[in-house]
Amino acid sequence: MRFGVEFAPYKRIHTSRNMIIKDTETIDKEIPNVIRNEVISALAHYPELKTTRIRFKFTRSLKGSIMAARPQVSTLFGTRKNRTYDILINPVFKLQNSIEPIHQVDSKVLIGWIGHELGHIMDYEQRSTFGIARFGLLYWLSKTYIRKAERVADTFAVHRGMAPYILATKDFILSHSGLSQKYKDKIARLYLSPDDIVQVVEEMQQSNASDKDDILAEEKDITTNIEQEEQQSR
Ligand SMILES: [Zn+2]
Numbered sequence: 350m351r352f353g354v355e356f357a358p359y360k361r362i363h364t365s366r367n368m369i370i371k372d373t374e375t376i377d378k379e380i381p382n383v384i385r386n387e388v389i390s391a392l393a394h395y396p397e398l399k400t401t402r403i404r405f406k407f408t409r410s411l412k413g414s415i416m417a418a419r420p421q422v423s424t425l426f427g428t429r430k431n432r433t434y435d436i437l438i439n440p441v442f443k444l445q446n447s448i449e450p451i452h453q454v455d456s457k458v459l460i461g462w463i464g465h466e467l468g469h470i471m472d473y474e475q476r477s478t479f480g481i482a483r484f485g486l487l488y489w490l491s492k493t494y495i496r497k498a499e500r501v502a503d504t505f506a507v508h509r510g511m512a513p514y515i516l517a518t519k520d521f522i523l524s525h526s527g528l529s530q531k532y533k534d535k536i537a538r539l540y541l542s543p544d545d546i547v548q549v550v551e552e553m554q555q556s557n558a559s560d561k562d563d564i565l566a567e568e569k570d571i572t573t574n575i576e577q578e579e580q581q582s583r
Contacts, residue, residue, distance in 0.1 A: 384463075387460050390456075395471065401432075404435050405438060407437075415451070416463070418466040418467070419435050444528060457517040458514075461511065462518050464509070464515060465506050468502030495539055500541055507546055507549045515541070516543055519543055
């Protein structure tokens with residue numbers, strides 16, 4: 350059921366941290382062992398990405414964010430099936446007065462976070478190389494576009510039955526005492542709010558229409574918004 354509601358219960362895969370398991374979810378994936386269970390749980394909601402090349406990589410190069418999903422630019426010019434994506438993950442979660450290693454964050458929260466990043470990959474997968482270049486440019490130019498892109502990613506995850514995880518992630522961020530108000534405000538401004546998520550779930554229950562197509566169609570309005578933003582900043 351593609352857009353139906355299916356609150357898949359958290360599928361815990363019992364393995365030791367270092368055991369290599371053969372499973373169908375990890376074709377063409379590179380996953381650090383320490384977050385393997387969470388990545389596999391999130392991937393289970395996206396059967397379309399079963400054979401998509403995705404590398405989950407720890408990096409300290411992310412500024413101001415915990416995770417990011419990006420296509421590897423060098424793979425954008427070859428054949429479509431060789432296109433490779435990176436999900437970059439900050440190994441530590443910087444708090445105002447301390448740091449918390451990412452793998453110590455609650456599993457459900459991490460699954461929601463990874464589910465959101467996989468939502469971005471679903472969005473990229475529908476785009477041509479030119480479409481991805483355009484996305485990158487608009488994301489860089491326009492706050493309105495960032496908001497739209499983040500909401501598309503959240504909407505993909507909610508449509509794939511990940512609402513409880515996405516909600517857990519929001520709740521973790523918005524109620525975390527160690528996170529700066531600036532970061533919380535950014536998250537509240539750009540992403541689907543808990544109320545929005547409940548609304549998306551209700552809409553899914555009422556119809557199978559794909560909201561994401563509507564959101565993507567709104568892209569046309571973005572050019573106008575950028576012009577307005579430019580005029581305001583003059
Ligand atoms: Zn995002």
